[in-house]
Amino acid sequence: MKIDLSQFRQTFLQESADHLVSMEAGLLQLRSAPDDVDLLNSIFRSAHSIKGGAGSFGLNNLVRFTHSLENLLDRLRSLEIQATEAVIGILLQSVDVLRGMLEAAVGPDSGAVAAMPVAALELAERIEALMPGEAGAFKTITQDAVPQVEDGRETKLYEVQFRPDQELFSSGTNPIVLLRNLAALGTVSCCHLHAEELPALAYLNPSQCYLSWTMELASASEEHELREVFEFVEHLAEISVQRIDAPEQPEPGQATAQYPVVAQTFAGPAPARAQAAAMPMAAAKKSVSGGESSSIRVAIDKVDRLIDLVGELVIAQVMTVQMVEDFEPSCLPKLREAVASMERNTRELHERVMAVRMLPVGTLFQRYTRTVYDIAQATGKQIRLEMDGEETEIDKSMLELLGDPVTHLIRNAADHGIEAAAARLAAGKPEEGLILLKAFHRAGRIVIEVADDGAGIDTDKVRGKAIERGLIGPDSQLSADQLRMLIFEPGFSTREEISDLSGRGVGMDVVKRNVQQLNGAIALTSVLGCGSTVSIELPLTLAILEGLLVRVADRTLVLPLLSVIETVPLCDGEIVRFAEQGEVVVIRSESVPLLRLSRYLELAPEASNADAANAEAKHRRLAVIVEAGQKKVGLVVDELLGQQQVVVKSLERHLHKIDGLMGATILGDGCVAPIVDVSGIAALNLFSLQLPNKMSRQVLSSTQSVRAASI
Amino acid sequence: MRRALIVDDSPSMRQMVGFTLRQGGFDVIEAENGQDALQKLQASVVDLIITDLNMPVMDGITLIQHVRQQPAMKSKPILMLTTEGLAAKKEQGKAAGATGWIVKPFDPDKLLLTITKVLP
Numbered sequence: 001m002k003i004d005l006s007q008f009r010q011t012f013l014q015e016s017a018d019h020l021v022s023m024e025a026g027l028l029q030l031r032s033a034p035d036d037v038d039l040l041n042s043i044f045r046s047a048h049s050i051k052g053g054a055g056s057f058g059l060n061n062l063v064r065f066t067h068s069l070e071n072l073l074d075r076l077r078s079l080e081i082q083a084t085e086a087v088i089g090i091l092l093q094s095v096d097v098l099r100g101m102l103e104a105a106v107g108p109d110s111g112a113v114a115a116m117p118v119a120a121l122e123l124a125e126r127i128e129a130l131m132p133g134e135a136g137a138f139k140t141i142t143q144d145a146v147p148q149v150e151d152g153r154e155t156k157l158y159e160v161q162f163r164p165d166q167e168l169f170s171s172g173t174n175p176i177v178l179l180r181n182l183a184a185l186g187t188v189s190c191c192h193l194h195a196e197e198l199p200a201l202a203y204l205n206p207s208q209c210y211l212s213w214t215m216e217l218a219s220a221s222e223e224h225e226l227r228e229v230f231e232f233v234e235h236l237a238e239i240s241v242q243r244i245d246a247p248e249q250p251e252p253g254q255a256t257a258q259y260p261v262v263a264q265t266f267a268g269p270a271p272a273r274a275q276a277a278a279m280p281m282a283a284a285k286k287s288v289s290g291g292e293s294s295s296i297r298v299a300i301d302k303v304d305r306l307i308d309l310v311g312e313l314v315i316a317q318v319m320t321v322q323m324v325e326d327f328e329p330s331c332l333p334k335l336r337e338a339v340a341s342m343e344r345n346t347r348e349l350h351e352r353v354m355a356v357r358m359l360p361v362g363t364l365f366q367r368y369t370r371t372v373y374d375i376a377q378a379t380g381k382q383i384r385l386e387m388d389g390e391e392t393e394i395d396k397s398m399l400e401l402l403g404d405p406v407t408h409l410i411r412n413a414a415d416h417g418i419e420a421a422a423a424r425l426a427a428g429k430p431e432e433g434l435i436l437l438k439a440f441h442r443a444g445r446i447v448i449e450v451a452d453d454g455a456g457i458d459t460d461k462v463r464g465k466a467i468e469r470g471l472i473g474p475d476s477q478l479s480a481d482q483l484r485m486l487i488f489e490p491g492f493s494t495r496e497e498i499s500d501l502s503g504r505g506v507g508m509d510v511v512k513r514n515v516q517q518l519n520g521a522i523a524l525t526s527v528l529g530c531g532s533t534v535s536i537e538l539p540l541t542l543a544i545l546e547g548l549l550v551r552v553a554d555r556t557l558v559l560p561l562l563s564v565i566e567t568v569p570l571c572d573g574e575i576v577r578f579a580e581q582g583e584v585v586v587i588r589s590e591s592v593p594l595l596r597l598s599r600y601l602e603l604a605p606e607a608s609n610a611d612a613a614n615a616e617a618k619h620r621r622l623a624v625i626v627e628a629g630q631k632k633v634g635l636v637v638d639e640l641l642g643q644q645q646v647v648v649k650s651l652e653r654h655l656h657k658i659d660g661l662m663g664a665t666i667l668g669d670g671c672v673a674p675i676v677d678v679s680g681i682a683a684l685n686l687f688s689l690q691l692p693n694k695m696s697r698q699v700l701s702s703t704q705s706v707r708a709a710s711i
Numbered sequence: 712m713r714r715a716l717i718v719d720d721s722p723s724m725r726q727m728v729g730f731t732l733r734q735g736g737f738d739v740i741e742a743e744n745g746q747d748a749l750q751k752l753q754a755s756v757v758d759l760i761i762t763d764l765n766m767p768v769m770d771g772i773t774l775i776q777h778v779r780q781q782p783a784m785k786s787k788p789i790l791m792l793t794t795e796g797l798a799a800k801k802e803q804g805k806a807a808g809a810t811g812w813i814v815k816p817f818d819p820d821k822l823l824l825t826i827t828k829v830l831p
Contacts, residue, residue, distance in 0.1 A: 005727050005819060012723040045765050049721045052794065055816020056727060063816065170779065172788040172810035177831050207785060232811035232828060 005056055012053040014295065016102050019046035021366055024095050028369050030083050040077035043091075047073055050098065061116045062101050068127050069094050075131060089377070090126055092370070097123055155186070155220050157245035162230065163194075163212040163238040170207070173233055179213060181229045186219025216244070296396055298356050306356070309349045316342040354543065357397070361439045361448070362390030364399050368410050368437060375414040382432040383418050385410075389439040394446050398538060401518055402448070405511040409450040409534050410435065412508070417454030417532055427529060429453065446540055451533040457526040459483040465492065484524050488512040516628060517679060519545060519562050543648055547665070547675065549641035550624065553603035556673045558646055558665055559635065563626040563678040567640065570621045585623055585634050592625060594634045595681060600660065601674075628682035635676070648675060713830070714738040714755065718748040718762035718774060719792065724817065728761060728792075731819040735826065745769025749777055752784070759830055760789045761813070761822075764800050772800070772807050779808035788829040792817070 026043040033039060051066035072091070075081045097120045104117075160182060164175060179191075192214040199210065219226065223241050230239045319338045323331050365387050372385040394402075418424075418433030425431055438449040462483045466472045471489050478486075486492060490509040515522045515536050526532035539545060539562075547558035568587060575594065577583045584591040597603070623634035646665035651658065651674075662677035715737045717728045722743075729739045740755060742748035746769040748762065760778065764771035771791055778784045788810040793801050801812055810829045813822055 005730070008723055008726050008730070011726055015721060015723045042767070045720070045767070048765055048794065049724070052792075052815045052817065053721065053723050056818065169786045171805070171808050172786050173829065174786075174788070174831060177827075177829060180831070181828060229828070235805055 009057050010295075012057060013102055013106060016050045016053065017099070019050055020095050020099050020102070022046055024092065024370055025366055027088050027091050027095070028373060030088055031085065034083035034088075035079065037077055037079070040073065040083070044070065044073040044077050050102075057105075059101075059105050061120065062098070062105065064116070065094075065097065065101065065120050065124060068124050069098075072127050072130060081130060087130060090123065090130070092373075093119075094123055094127070155218050156243055157189075158186075158217045158219060158223070158226060159240075159242050159244045160215045160217055160226060161213070161238070161240045162215075164209050164233065165236050166208040166210065168209040168233065168236050171233070171236055173236065175209065175211070175213075178229055178233065179215070182215065182217065182226065185221045185226060185229070186217045188215055188217050190216040296357065296359075302352065302356055306349070306352055309345055309352060313342060313345045313349065316345060355393075357395050357543070358393035358540075359396050359399055360391045361394050361399065361446075362387070364403060364406065365390050365437055365439075367403075368407070371407060371410050372414050372435060375411065379415065380420070381414070381418055382421055383414050383435060384432050385435050385437060387437045392439040392441065392446060394439075394538070395540060395543065398518060401514065402536075402538075405514040405536065406437075406448065406450065408508075408511050409536075410437065413450055413452035413454065413532070413534075417452035417456075419455050423455075442537070445537050447535055447537050449533055449535040451531060453531040456528040456531055457484050457487065457524075458528055462486055484526055487524070488522070519560060521562075544645055545648055545675075546643065547646040548624070548643055549667075549673070550635075550637040551639040551641055552597045552601070552637050555601075555603050556641060556667065556671065557597065557601075557637070558673050558675040559624060559626065560675070560678055561643060563628055565625045565627050565632070567622050567624050568634075570623050570636065587625070587634075590632075592623075592632045592634045594623060594636055596636045597676070598636070598638075626678045626682070628679035631682040633678075633682050635681070646673070646675065712736065712738045713758045714740065715759040715761060716740045716742060716748060716751060716757045718742045718745065718760065718766070718771065720744055720763065720766045724763065724792075727817055727819070728822065731822050732761075734819070735823045745771065745774030745777070748774055752778070752781075757787070759826065760787060761792065762789065763792045764804060772803050775804060775807040775809050790825060790829065 023043050023046045026039055026046075030036065030039055030043070047066050047070045051063055051070060054060075054062035054066065069091070072081070072087075076083050076087070081087065097117065100117060101120065162175070162178070164173075168175065182188075194212040194214070195210070197210045197212075198204070204210075217226070223243070226241045227239065230237065233239075316338050320335065320342065323335045323338065327335075368387075369385055372383050375381070376383045413435050414433075418435070419427070419429075421431045424433065434453045436449070436451040438447075438451070440447055440449075459480045463472070463478070466483070466486045466489075467474050469492065471486060471492065472478065488508045488511075492508065512522050515538070518538055520536055520538035523535050523537070524532065525535075546561040548561045548564055550557050550559060568585070570585065574585050574587075575583050576586065576591070583594045585594050586592075622637050622640065624637055624640075625632055625634050627633075646667075648663045649665060650663050651661060660677055660681050661674045662680065664672050664674045667673050713736065715732050717725050717732070717739060718741075719725045719728065720743050725741045725743075729741060732739050737759070740751050740757065742751045744766040745762070748760070749769075752760075762771040762774055775789055775791070778787065778789065789808065791801075791804045791809045791812045792815060793804070793812050794815045804812065811825060813825050
């Protein structure tokens with residue numbers, strides 16, 4: 001039977017990724033407790049599990065690499081080798097290498113044939129160098145030898161003696177199984193049972209074995225194959241296997257010759273090494289990024305509660321059906337009760353299902369310990385990262401999108417914020433810099449804060465730079481806060497030299513844009529000489545948003561309330577038209593481009609008869625001013641309908657992606673209302689895109705016909 | 712139907728061993744460490760135990776020792792999952808009363824073959 005295990009590959013990869021995270025966290029902890037055996041044991045176990053699983057999927061490179069890693073960890077946990085900074089550094093790099101190898105293994109059957117990455121080869125050599133006693137030993141990986149089987153093997157006659165110890169049963173061994181397996185290898189011509197040692201019944205201990213056997217067996221198998229039957233009881237029995245048809249006995253050396261040792265070196269043949277060099281890890285990584293797992297792990301109690309709720313819902317539903325079937329006016333109160341209970345359960349079910357997508361931010365925060373460690377190593381600064389509120393939960397998709405912006409903030413704080421040790425001492429601060437990463441809830445939203453006790457932002461420098469870059473005029477009167485916010489402007493960098501770590505000054509504007517894409521807001525406070533704090537405020541989930549309902553022509557549209565700055569009535573006098581190109585409205589001497597949603601989405605009444613024109617003229621229109629990524633746009637709507645929370649549903653799953661719409665929602669009356677994508681609209685070139693959008697027309701007519709069948 | 716208990720802290724290993732055993736006609740119970748296994752053993756009777764050695768809370772060797780102390784399970788076949796290179800562990804396992812062992816990397820066919828060595 002050939003059993004295919006590939007279906008478990010995904011689980012293995014995910015599990016290994018988790019092991020790497022805990023290894024990394026463990027290694028970083030190890031720096032302050034290098035003798036912690038428990039910690040070393042758990043790191044060892046992680047490496048061990050990865051190795052164990054990798055072998056089952058033919059990931060040989062991974063097996064070989066973890067094997068040498070495991071050797072080192074084994075010596076660390078037996079305290080033979082000290083976990084010095086250098087050793088921990090190598091182990092951390094090993095974690096990176098393993099991560100790369102695992103990522104490369106995401107595709108089916110990839111990794112099995114790929115050459116060992118160069119980084120892995122180099123690290124393996126360095127790991128080896130740490131263990132002088134065993135130098136070179138891990139270059140040789142012995143594999144179980146497969147004995148050569150010749151065709152048309154001759155049948156040989158053997159005598160097999162099996163004399164178990166009395167304690168045989170204590171190992172759970174059943175001698176009958178052994179004898180049967182032996183018999184299966186050939187034909188038993190004679191089986192002799194030795195029962196001489198069997199005591200009288202009164203003295204017999206049933207948990208002891210008193211019997212032994214001698215068998216004559218004609219078999220085509222080799223001697224070692226017969227011995228293999230007794231592999232597990234070699235220490236519990238006397239076993240002899242002898243050929244009785246041939247006079248000559250096998251020479252003593254022959255037994256080893258039958259187990260040829262297959263040796264492979266780590267480095268492999270030269271061409272393989274060259275090939276490995278040609279394939280950098282990044283390339284392998286890139287090719288598999290599409291296959292990233294989108295599974296989610298849910299605590300079992302969350303699932304149990306869901307099942308309970310569904311159970312209650314089913315009961316309530318059955319009750320309702322029964323009452324409706326034999327309806328009498330007297331059961332009306334009961335029916336009401338049943339419906340109310342269904343409503344309650346449905347609402348709770350909704351909340352709980354949403355909660356399934358929530359993950360603690362700690363899963364994201366963990367990785368920053370490493371980020372800070374790396375920067376501290378590279379810059380020679382002393383930096384401590386403290387975290388708070390890791391258990392705060394946030395939508396999984398949001399968590400993934402937050403990774404990059406927060407990384408950037410942490411890097412900025414470590415690289416630009418925290419000063420070198422000497423400068424800190426001179427300023428009367430502790431030598432070790434502190435970065436505080438915090439998450440907490442505030443008013444139904446989640447806040448993530450990155451604070452450092454570094455130099456803070458020098459507003460004079462910011463002003464100088466901004467003038468130099470032409471971001472502000474030389475005589476602009478800006479408050480300190482306004483000046484600080486300039487660092488979020490594209491192309492702004494306060495630091496003279498460009499650093500490898502936090503990259504060029506491209507960071508902060510990208511961070512701001514990313515946060516805005518998540519419907520979030522970013523704020524900065526800074527005290528010169530005392531440090532800076534950047535806080536990101538986000539909705540708890542992308543699946544629900546606070547919407548402003550507006551009417552455009554005969555349709556209801558939803559605008560994300562967070563992007564709305566204000567609503568102004570439109571008077572013709574304030575609208576400036578550029579022939580055939582677009583129009584702007586002037587608000588407090590600021591020109592804001594206008595977008596007529598009715599025209600853009602082709603919702604305007606098609607008949608341009610006098611009635612319609614009159615009605616339009618009488619109607620006082622409104623412009624909803626929205627902001628996205630520094631740009632303001634005025635969206636022309638007919639009426640404001642109200643404000644409510646809406647559940648965002650994807651349009652792409654059913655229809656086609658439309659520029660300017662981020663999805664749709666189903667309103668209380670069952671109608672489908674499109675949700676306007678403000679940042680998408682702001683990114684449009686409004687002065688060339690006033691033409692009707694054909695695609696959206698089609699989509700809107702189809703959404704119109706879609707009625708909500710379910711919640 | 713024969714029933715086997717798998718003890719391993721790695722869910723993927725439990726999945727793979729479990730899958731293989733089910734293919735081999737076993738009813739499968741899982742436990743994630745030695746202590747968990749002892750609890751599961753109080754609730755159900757098994758024909759075979761397959762255990763990893765390196766586990767948190769209670770390791771495989773300790774589990775085997777505990778199992779062997781219980782009269783009803785004195786002669787239960789116990790297979791340990793070991794890794795080549797950890798010969799010392801294997802010896803400890805044998806001394807504790809393991810019936811046999813399976814060397815990782817885990818191979819389903821090898822597992823089923825090994826089971827025939829210890830189970831009628």
